[in-house]
Amino acid sequence: MKIAVDAMGGDKAPEVVVQGAFQAAMEWGIDITFVGDRDAIEAQLADKQGVAHIHVHHCEDRVRMDEAPLKAFRQKREASIRVAFDLVKKGVVDAVVSAGNSGATLATAILTLGRIDGIERPALPGILPVEKGRVIVIDVGANVDCRPVHLFQFGMMADAFARASLGMNNPKIGLLSIGEEGGKGNEQVRSAHDLFRDSRLNFLGNVEGRDIFSGQVQIVVCDGFVGNVVLKLSEGLAEGMVKMLKEEMLGSMTSKAGLLFNRRTFKKFMQRVDYAEYGGAPILGIKGVGIVCHGGSSVKAIKNAVKMAHDFAKEKIQDKLSEQIVIYEGLKAQGIGRKT
């Protein structure tokens, strides 16, 4: 498996990106192709040993974080993110990882590799830690104005993804709303509720904000606007609480003594709320593998995103997803898909 890494994308590119991907190459022997400015990339690699799995594919241009995605795609044929997806298209590499402009990464992935048949809107799932295991929130930002059928397809894709990639068996799906009854929520959610209810998916009904991290469902479906707020709020709140806790602990001598005892506990707790553990989010619904990382990704997040790209490409997740969707659509067409 060869993974193309967009070396020019991200708030701290190429430094953090190159370092993270380099660590993935060292730790798991993953074959990396950095795409971007050769001199800038090689400067980051200069002091590094054991670069057998590392290649550089030079290109002249890059997409800035604030550029309009479609305009960038049309005008910048030599941008690192576009060249990276072209390499997938040509069969030179198997997947792309980018911490750059996420809109541009999405647009480029969709326009270069194409949608899986039957999927109207590819989507980005967020994989979040819960008390016992993980929860997938879909969509976390690819689609801000959605129709009910899009929400339904997000659930279908997340279901296929959870089974094929996360080893979840018959994952429970909840539709994010502001009341548990089917009649509650906004117009979009009320219509989507009916689509889910009539499907073969393991749909538990509406869930509320407080249920996202309760573990009662493994998949939470919402539009990309709400999902992005959920994702970023969760990160911000977790970080904020850890900070508050540290302050309280250091606030008194008694607590300082306690802190010594609790160092191990605190470290374990941090691991459980550390979103960098999950690296990035795979674009679901495209004919290929693309992993979108946060612009401010840490070295560890990039490293884990590269691992995710590698595993996805190896497992041919997109084919499995495609198969499941074909089966699902076939059943639906025969009327077998409906529960009632």
Place this chain on the structure above:
Amino acid sequence: MKIAVDAMGGDKAPEVVVQGAFQAAMEWGIDITFVGDRDAIEAQLADKQGVAHIHVHHCEDRVRMDEAPLKAFRQKREASIRVAFDLVKKGVVDAVVSAGNSGATLATAILTLGRIDGIERPALPGILPVEKGRVIVIDVGANVDCRPVHLFQFGMMADAFARASLGMNNPKIGLLSIGEEGGKGNEQVRSAHDLFRDSRLNFLGNVEGRDIFSGQVQIVVCDGFVGNVVLKLSEGLAEGMVKMLKEEMLGSMTSKAGLLFNRRTFKKFMQRVDYAEYGGAPILGIKGVGIVCHGGSSVKAIKNAVKMAHDFAKEKIQDKLSEQIVIYEGLKAQGIGRKT
């Protein structure tokens, strides 16, 4: 100031509601009128001493938690929530507190007391603790399908509320979106951004989910669907993290020793993330005072909500809000309201 408390509303009514309001009467000498089934209420008060400030206004009916708000309003003239707001209308009491069906409480408040002139949609703010101070999120569930002008009015009301009631001077306002640039977000948010930008409000621009608890703004504006998700997610995540932390602490003997030292720290931390401290949310934009509490409110939350109702009524917040809106609209009509 006389506060009517809907004794029949809430998951654990009348027990928890009566207990909470009773504590408010004892602690602050607030005059309480319980509205609901006299026998049920008096049974809860039977063992209580010093009930000088407590009255009971009997009524026969109640609105269940899952009833359709408008239907309940039309058909149940003798329901406790309706009788309570009628008492405000008649001038018998000064405010209402209810932990019952929040849709019914809102509808009843609006239909009984009426909207403040110029306000299209009354809204519910959530008051959340941040590292230093508080943040108002508006709307947290009153309006699920909003137009841009509604979002703008939410900001205007929260601004007046923050100044008059929370002592905030020129509070900074952020519009919740999924990118900081004005062009980002969904259609609703992009249009609302322009209204805020051209206004006299202290508008900082778009904020993202992670900024809600950062303290960079004092008011976060969003539609009621998104706001409700934010509110409930925050509560759920804070509770979940506290639970995780307790488990980690109790997970080893070393940590148990540490826990003894850290008991005070932990208690302080809990106070900072305890949403019950804030009681309930005032309905903004109506001609009167109504406080909506969570159905699962604790005794402490009800107690604090009664205090909030008392302070609101005393300060005549609705009049101040009305004045500020009139001034604002007047300035706008003269073209003085616009910055540019």
